[in-house]
Amino acid sequence: LLKALEELQGTSRPLDEFISESKHTEENGRMDIVDSKTLKSTSECANMHNGQIMTPTNANGSLHCLEVELHELETENQGSQVSFNQSQGLMHENGHLEQDKSCLEKENRKLRQQVKIQEASLDSSSLKLVVLEKENRTLFKKTNYLSEACAKNKELEKENQELIQQAGVDKRMLMTLREELLDQRLKLQQKESDFEKLTYELERMRLNQETRMGDHEAVDQGQCKQLESELESSLMKSLKIKKERMAALEARLQESAKINQQLRQDLKT
Incomplete structure (x- = not known):
């Protein structure tokens, strides 16, 4: 096309200007529309100038x-x-996309760091949870043990109260038995004293009767011996009964003392 223009116009000067203008238009990404009348006038001027x-x-x-x-x-x-x-x-959009990609990568790194931190925190929380569960099981066992101990303690307190009451009853019973034993001893002593007095009186009566005369003496002696034997038999029976009662009281007293001692040991434990 350029060669044809050179041949038609016969000069290279207007063509060079047209070429430079076309190149300048292509470099800037646009081309102005060339008017056909201007092109015709340019061609005519070129022909007139060259004399063709x-x-x-x-x-x-x-x-x-x-x-x-x-x-x-x-x-x-x-x-x-x-x-x-x-x-x-597209280049402008690509630039925006690169910026978005960079922002997303930064955000992704932040999120990964946060995930790592949360995973570490989760691991720590899991360990704490395991420790707390172990402590909870230990406390549960202790609670059961303390509950059983509390129930047993209540039973022991109840038994202790019963033992204290029983000890009070036994103590009062022991005091009563001691009083009865003392009373029986006093009565026994009184009986022994009375027996000695009667023995003395009988001996005195026997001596007096020996000084009497004949048959009267024999009769009085028989009566005195009979009276003496009856009195002695009565006293022996009474003493035997008293001794049996005293032995029974002493046995009860010893048994009560043993029970009282056992209750004291139970209260101490």
């Missing part, structure tokens, strides 16, 4: 071809401009 004479038919045909090619170039230039604009938009 062209026929109108050849000039119109060449200009028409140039206009067609120029229109094609404009169409191609517009497509290139659209592609260039799309490429610029």
Whole structure:
């Protein structure tokens, strides 16, 4: 196309200006529409300057071809401009995407750090939970042991109260038995004293009767011996009964003393 323009115009100066203008338009991504009248006037001026004479038919045909090619170039230039604009938009969008990617990577790193921290915290919480569960089981065992000990302690307190009451009863019974034993001893001593007095009286009566005369003495002696034997038998029976009662009281007293001692040992334990 450029060679045809050079041949038609016969000079390279207007063509060089057209080429530089076309190149400048391609570098900036756009091309201005060249008016066909301007192109015709430029061609006529070039022909007049070079002194060449062209026929109108050849000039119109060449200009028409140039206009067609120029229109094609404009169409191609517009497509290139659209592609260039799309490429610029994509580059701009790519820049935004790179920024978003960088932000997302930073956010991802932060989230990973937070996840690691949370995992460490979760592990620590799990260990604490295991320790607390172990302590809970230990406390549960202690609670059961203390509950059983408390129930046993209540039973022991109840038994202790019963033993204290029984000890009080036994103590009162022991005091009563001691009083009865003392009373029986006093009575026994009184009986022994009475027995000694009666023995003395009988001996005195026997001596007096020995001084009497004949039959009266024999009769009185028989009566005295009979009376003496009856009195002695009565006293022996009474003493035997008293001794049996005293032995029974002493046995009860010893048994009560043993029970009292056992209760004291139970209370101490």
